[in-house]
Amino acid sequence: MHSIFRSYLPAAAIFTARQELRGQKQVSGKEWAFKLVLTLAGFTIAIAANILFKQIADVEIKSYTLAGVLFTFNSLYRLVLGILILLYAAVGLFSYFDPVYRAKYVNRAPFRFALGIALAIWDILGTKLLLLPQPFFPGPAKILEAFLIELPFIYENMLYSLRLFIVGFTLGVIFGIGTGILIGWFPRVYYWLYPILKFTGVIPAVAWMPFALTLFPTAFSAAAFLIVICSWFSIAALTAQGIQSTPKWQFELAKTLGAKTPYLVFHVAVPHAMPQIFTGISNANGFAFTTLVMAEMMGQPGGLGYYINLSKVWSAYYKVYASILVMAILFGIIMKIIAFIRDRMLRWQKGWVKE
Amino acid sequence: MAERLGERMSKIVAQSQKGDLTVKDDIVVNDDIILRIENVNRSYYDNSDNQVEALCNINLSVRRGEFLSIIGSSGCGKTTLLRLIAGLDKPETGRLTLNGELVSGPDPERGYVFQHGGLFQWLTVEKNIATGLKARHVYRENKEKVAHYIDLIGLKGFEKAYPHQISGGMAQRVAIARALINNPKLLLLDEPMGALDSFTRADIQDKLLELQRENDTTMILVTHDVDEAIYLSDRIVIMTPRPGKISEIMDVKLPHPRHRGGVEFLAIRRNIMEKLDLASALPQPEYSI
Numbered sequence: 001m002h003s004i005f006r007s008y009l010p011a012a013a014i015f016t017a018r019q020e021l022r023g024q025k026q027v028s029g030k031e032w033a034f035k036l037v038l039t040l041a042g043f044t045i046a047i048a049a050n051i052l053f054k055q056i057a058d059v060e061i062k063s064y065t066l067a068g069v070l071f072t073f074n075s076l077y078r079l080v081l082g083i084l085i086l087l088y089a090a091v092g093l094f095s096y097f098d099p100v101y102r103a104k105y106v107n108r109a110p111f112r113f114a115l116g117i118a119l120a121i122w123d124i125l126g127t128k129l130l131l132l133p134q135p136f137f138p139g140p141a142k143i144l145e146a147f148l149i150e151l152p153f154i155y156e157n158m159l160y161s162l163r164l165f166i167v168g169f170t171l172g173v174i175f176g177i178g179t180g181i182l183i184g185w186f187p188r189v190y191y192w193l194y195p196i197l198k199f200t201g202v203i204p205a206v207a208w209m210p211f212a213l214t215l216f217p218t219a220f221s222a223a224a225f226l227i228v229i230c231s232w233f234s235i236a237a238l239t240a241q242g243i244q245s246t247p248k249w250q251f252e253l254a255k256t257l258g259a260k261t262p263y264l265v266f267h268v269a270v271p272h273a274m275p276q277i278f279t280g281i282s283n284a285n286g287f288a289f290t291t292l293v294m295a296e297m298m299g300q301p302g303g304l305g306y307y308i309n310l311s312k313v314w315s316a317y318y319k320v321y322a323s324i325l326v327m328a329i330l331f332g333i334i335m336k337i338i339a340f341i342r343d344r345m346l347r348w349q350k351g352w353v354k355e
Numbered sequence: 356m357a358e359r360l361g362e363r364m365s366k367i368v369a370q371s372q373k374g375d376l377t378v379k380d381d382i383v384v385n386d387d388i389i390l391r392i393e394n395v396n397r398s399y400y401d402n403s404d405n406q407v408e409a410l411c412n413i414n415l416s417v418r419r420g421e422f423l424s425i426i427g428s429s430g431c432g433k434t435t436l437l438r439l440i441a442g443l444d445k446p447e448t449g450r451l452t453l454n455g456e457l458v459s460g461p462d463p464e465r466g467y468v469f470q471h472g473g474l475f476q477w478l479t480v481e482k483n484i485a486t487g488l489k490a491r492h493v494y495r496e497n498k499e500k501v502a503h504y505i506d507l508i509g510l511k512g513f514e515k516a517y518p519h520q521i522s523g524g525m526a527q528r529v530a531i532a533r534a535l536i537n538n539p540k541l542l543l544l545d546e547p548m549g550a551l552d553s554f555t556r557a558d559i560q561d562k563l564l565e566l567q568r569e570n571d572t573t574m575i576l577v578t579h580d581v582d583e584a585i586y587l588s589d590r591i592v593i594m595t596p597r598p599g600k601i602s603e604i605m606d607v608k609l610p611h612p613r614h615r616g617g618v619e620f621l622a623i624r625r626n627i628m629e630k631l632d633l634a635s636a637l638p639q640p641e642y643s644i
Contacts, residue, residue, distance in 0.1 A: 252443050253473050258463035258537060259490035267489070271477040348477040348517045 026099060027106050035109035036092040042116020043085045047078050049120035050141060057130035064148040071148055077141035081119075088112065138318040146311075146322035153307075158326055160302035161292060164220065165334070168227025169288050173281060176232045180239020180280075184273070185265055190240070197236055205230035205291045209298055223295040230291045231284035238280030242273025275349060278342045285338060289331050304330075389573050390417040390440065390541060394449035397435055408598035409435040413449070415592065415601065417541075417575065422567055424576045424584035425592045428631065432599025433577045437543050440575065441467045453541065463487060466534030470546045472526045474518040480529050481505065481514040487537040497536075504532040508562065524555030528562065535566060542567075544576040548583065560587055564611060581627050585620060586613050593630050603630060 055061070061072050071079075095101035119140055125131045126139025147154065182189045183197070205226045212222035246269045254268050270277075296305025304323045311319035397410040409432040417423055425433045438444040439451060442461040451458040453465065461467075474483050485501045488494040505514055508528040510521075518526055527547055534542060544563075548556045564587060567574050578584050584591050588607050595602045605627070609619055 249469060249473055250475070252461065253467070253469060254486070254490060255461035256441055256443070256463065256465065256467040257487040257490050257533065259486075263490045267486075268475070271475070274477065348479075348519075350517075 027102050029096075032092075032096060032102055032106055035106040036089070039088050039092060039105075039109045039112045040085050042113035043081050043088070043119075044116070046116045046119040046123065047081045047085075050074055050078055050081075050123055053124055053128050055128055057128060059127060059130065059142075062145075066148055066151065073141045073145035073148060076144045076148060077123075080144065135315055135317045138321065143318045143321040143325065146316075146319040149319075154322065154326060157302050157304050157307045157323075158330060160300075160306075161296065161304045161327075162330065164223055164296075164300075164303060165227065165288065165292055168224040168292070169231055169285070171224070172228040172231030172284060172288065173235060175228065176235025176280065176284065177239050177277060179232070180236040180273075180277070181243060181265065181270065183236065184240035184243025185269065194240070197233060200229070201233035201237060205287070206294045206298070209295065213299065219300050223292070223300055226291050226295050227288050230287040231281075234283040234287060235277065235280040238276045238283070239273055242276030243269045245276075246272040275346055278346065281338060281342075282335075285335060289327075293327070387418055388416045389419040389454060390415075391452045392416070392436075392440070392449070393451070395436075395439060395446040395451065396448045397432070397439065397444070397446050410439075410446075411598035411600045413599075413601060415604075417573060418589075420567075420571050420573055421589040422564070422574045422576070422587050423590050423592065424578055424588040425594060426578055426581065426584045426627070426631075427594035427599075428596055429579065430599075431594040431596035433594055434545055435599065436594075437467075437545050437575065437577050440541070441465050441543050443467070463491060463537040464540045466537060466539035466542045468527075468530050468534050468542070468544045468547045470549055472523070472530040472547070474526055474529055474533075476518050479515050479517055480510060480521065480525075483518070483529055484533045484536055486533055491537070500536055504536055507566075508532045522555075524551050524559065527551060527555075527559060531559070531563070531566070535570070535572070538570070540573060542572050542574045544574060546578055547576075548578075548580075556583070561612075563587065581624055581631070582615060585609075585623050585627070586615060591627065593627065 061074065063070050063072050065071070066076070092105055095105040123139045123141060126137055127142050128139070179193065179197075183193050184190070208226060208229060209222075212225050213219070216222040216225055250268050250272065251264055254264055259268070292303075293305040293308075296303035297309050300306050304327050307323045308320050311317070311323065392413055392415040395410055395413040396408070398406050398408045401407050413436060425436065427433050435444065439446055440458065442458050442465065458465075475486065478486070481501055484504055485494060488497050488500065505511060508531070510525060510528065513521060513525065518529075521529070531542075531544075531547065548559055551559070560583065563574065563576075566572065576584070576587060585607055591605045591607060592601055593603045593605065594600065605623075607623060609617075609623075613620060
């Protein structure tokens, strides 16, 4: 009985070969070695510039103890660059064994080299010579001084921002997907809710700030509310759209297989809408960061936005940059996590939809 | 029409006297007939608001365990008819009964395979096949059936593949397995091999026959491929368009496996081609002395 169906082993081979081909073009060991050296050279030059270039301008270099070690901002800067060099060296060595990673690493080498050079130039112009307008453009080493002065305080503010983001954004995602499903599935809900969604959606969430502050008992819950609103709109709208665009035949097919309404909603419409739901989530993510920082700058007892405001008052712009640096890293990590979850959940799209 | 009805009535009377028929409600049930289509009409409005009669007075009885093909040019209502049988659409007049029960909506006892296969893109091969079991909440007690069907359609090793990673022929076999896992009494096939190459098509045709014999499933196939219809069917229903109606029902009494180039096969083919007004397209033999 199995004889009628030929063995499909040849097809299986093609299937796996195609998987392998998805990697980029092969990179030779020689090119890889050159690019590894190039990557590390940039940051080495940045360290060399910091050590060798004489401090010409009049900048006070104080010493601080951090974790029991005496630091100036210059030595911390060198330490950070040293860690970066070690990190990129480790990644580079690791990438040698995987053709895909190797191609990626080689591809990014020129950029990383340029980054090192840029840091060196910035360091010389910003701190060593003070040629850039001060205090608005401190050098990269000077920015790190903020961490030497008040690392625990920055950390505290970062945690505040993170907590605010997690509370607001999680609630926003839950409400957004929930109402999106209702709007997309029930025409009556669409009729009554969609105009409201459309109307409130175009208003930047911070505009509700005065109401939020009076309506909510704490500043934290008011800001969380703003983040919920701003993420809710885009997620709900796109979820509804995704559900409504489910082709009729998919429902018909599921019905002929014995599916009832709950199955149609959660196993046909929602998976079909998943790519759009994630588009909504990434949009909302951007809005949420903006709202978060603005809300913090307008009246929160903590957070990175609050820290920026506080530092600005004292003209401590290097601290503003330090805060921005923490934001960049924090938000970058959050976006990576969301992208990771998305890639896991939309695995079925790989190769089917162009990324 | 009246004549035909009269003829049928007298036949039924004769049969009932022999005791072949049982009477349930007011519907005459013959054990041999699984699906009855009685006086079915269906029309729709086209883009310019003209009423188009998709189906006009369709009467058809489908025997248990048979392979029935519906053939005709596009627009003759064959897909409409199949959708009515599946319960995806309702007739304007007339009725359809399966085992004496009125067809009122889609049901897993009438499996349906779409023209384009229609796999759920977000489910693996394995999960696509298990859809019917999960939708009916009987997955846990029937888990091993999934592996059995994957084996049956020759897709071992592809359980975890997503639909975009497999070929069109494989996808179509998955769609058939997915419909069969519910043990339907009736399997409705809407040109499932329309988009496949001839090798894959022949493969699936043989598989269908085998599955039909094994499970005793009644199959109704909509197709526009005359060869396919003759190769597979016990009976062929020929439909003509505008208005869509049945012009003839033909018995194919050839033993399986059928030889696609056999004399009888070709004779039936020619016959059907003539009925479909396609005969003139066949080249005339040329003689030279």
